[in-house]
Amino acid sequence: MSACAVSAPERDSRVAANQLRTASTLLQSLAPHVATDVNLPSRVKELSGERRFNSSTRRLYRELLFTYVRFYPWLASLSSSAAAECSALLAPHTPEVVRLLQSSAELSGHALAHRGDLEDTRRALQHLVGDSLCSVADLVTPPWLQSSGQAVPPDVALTRPPLYIRVYKRSLLPAIEADAHSLGARVEPTVLGDAFRVSPLVPGATFDLTATDSFARAGAFEVQDLGSQMLLEALAPPPGPQRWLDACAGAGGKTLQLAAMLGPSAQVHAEDVRRSALEQLAVRAARCGLADRITTAPSPSTIDAALHGFFDGVLVDAPCTGSGTWRRSPHLRWQITPERVQAAAEIQLQLLMKNAPRVKPGGLLVYSTCSQASTENEAVVRAFLQHAGSTFERANLPGSHALGLLQPEQGQLVVSPSQHNTDAFYIAALRRAG
Numbered sequence: 001m002s003a004c005a006v007s008a009p010e011r012d013s014r015v016a017a018n019q020l021r022t023a024s025t026l027l028q029s030l031a032p033h034v035a036t037d038v039n040l041p042s043r044v045k046e047l048s049g050e051r052r053f054n055s056s057t058r059r060l061y062r063e064l065l066f067t068y069v070r071f072y073p074w075l076a077s078l079s080s081s082a083a084a085e086c087s088a089l090l091a092p093h094t095p096e097v098v099r100l101l102q103s104s105a106e107l108s109g110h111a112l113a114h115r116g117d118l119e120d121t122r123r124a125l126q127h128l129v130g131d132s133l134c135s136v137a138d139l140v141t142p143p144w145l146q147s148s149g150q151a152v153p154p155d156v157a158l159t160r161p162p163l164y165i166r167v168y169k170r171s172l173l174p175a176i177e178a179d180a181h182s183l184g185a186r187v188e189p190t191v192l193g194d195a196f197r198v199s200p201l202v203p204g205a206t207f208d209l210t211a212t213d214s215f216a217r218a219g220a221f222e223v224q225d226l227g228s229q230m231l232l233e234a235l236a237p238p239p240g241p242q243r244w245l246d247a248c249a250g251a252g253g254k255t256l257q258l259a260a261m262l263g264p265s266a267q268v269h270a271e272d273v274r275r276s277a278l279e280q281l282a283v284r285a286a287r288c289g290l291a292d293r294i295t296t297a298p299s300p301s302t303i304d305a306a307l308h309g310f311f312d313g314v315l316v317d318a319p320c321t322g323s324g325t326w327r328r329s330p331h332l333r334w335q336i337t338p339e340r341v342q343a344a345a346e347i348q349l350q351l352l353m354k355n356a357p358r359v360k361p362g363g364l365l366v367y368s369t370c371s372q373a374s375t376e377n378e379a380v381v382r383a384f385l386q387h388a389g390s391t392f393e394r395a396n397l398p399g400s401h402a403l404g405l406l407q408p409e410q411g412q413l414v415v416s417p418s419q420h421n422t423d424a425f426y427i428a429a430l431r432r433a434g
Helices: 008-033 040-048 055-070 080-090 095-103 118-129 136-140 170-182 226-235 253-262 275-287 330-334 338-358 378-388
Strands: 163-167 185-189 195-200 221-223 243-246 267-272 294-298 311-317 359-369 392-394 412-415 425-432
Touching: 008 040, 008 055, 008 080, 008 095, 040 055, 055 080, 055 095, 055 330, 080 095, 080 118, 118 136, 163 170, 163 226, 163 253, 170 185, 195 226, 226 253, 226 359, 226 412, 226 425, 243 253, 253 267, 253 275, 253 294, 253 311, 267 275, 275 294, 311 338, 338 359, 338 378, 359 378, 378 392, 378 425
Parallel strands: 243 267, 243 311, 267 294, 311 359
Antiparallel strands: 163 195, 163 221, 185 195, 359 425, 392 425, 412 425
16 A cells, blocks of 8 residues: 555545535525525525535435424534534434444544433533523424424424325336335335335435336326325215315315315316416326316405305315424424414414305315414314304214324314324314205
8 A cells, every 4th residue: 555545444534524514514504594494495405406416415415404404493503513513413314324424533422422312412412502402392392382282202203204105096006116116115005095105225215206107107106295195084085976176275185185085976176376386286187197087276366156055075275384294394393483373373264264155065164284283273173163153063084083093073183293104284074054
């Protein structure tokens, strides 16, 4: 070996040191926006996706940046270099993170290197910061939500849920499985017959199932969280020649699911204030073979009286603050306030009142959110029922028992991340008097 030769461990150590320095620079750019930028994931993608980084390094930086966001109250007061090191030690053990940990001399002797549970982590960080840090409970669930939301264990709340898909062409399931295997993933059944979990063969590895032929060309499946799919499965609408409205359809995950569940003789009309979302829904419906069952139109400013009592069912999957998606969108945990929750609840109530007359006598009005706050869930339904008087009453969710889900009150259901490793959701079913 020449005097200038560098051993593999020494070379790996230098690479790791450079990666930590780069992560520090990226965190300097990210930190001022964590508590304010609602589009923070796009900012993370932009920062970690610079062309000078290879694909493996991009995945590493993305993981470190998102870990910083998850532990933001504990890391915000650290220098960017210290925050980069702590983020590396707190990050999920993806292949890229493990390689960094094994190669970095700075990390091997770090105070967090041999930590225990989250409380041990908090104490170690508190020693580094030299100041008091919020409790584990407050890190997981902000104090304003603790009295009105569902408690989620820290080991669940601070992790990202798996990828779930809903299969629309069951004959192509072998093709989906083959495509997943080619990407280093496996397709696993869930409690729902048409829902599947897609997991990496190597823990922490990433893959893009939507880049495969079974998705892009064959339209065999759509990506949809298992908890989201559970809502309509709990409702269990019987198939048949019905007319349903999805009043806040967005890109239409539930629209597609509803159309498939109701069968070929039913029609689902989808509305949304965003034309771009409806255009995306039309593409998705055509791709998975449901275009003939779904129509779309922009949300009307006022409801035509001729459409009063027109629909067998109306789904109001209301826009909300999204606290149920914190596992996938951790930045929202630090941006949502009680004032924003209350403002959302007022809009949600207006949407229910606006669309309720469109339900025919004996039909269903279904309300759902991806919020954990009771202000946006039970409180909105109570306020609506108080306004509606005897016009609507709580209805059953007949499919909930088969899923092992409990109804805290007749006609409403909470899907908790701790039960099925999902996002959090809420649904309530109301029946119009005949």
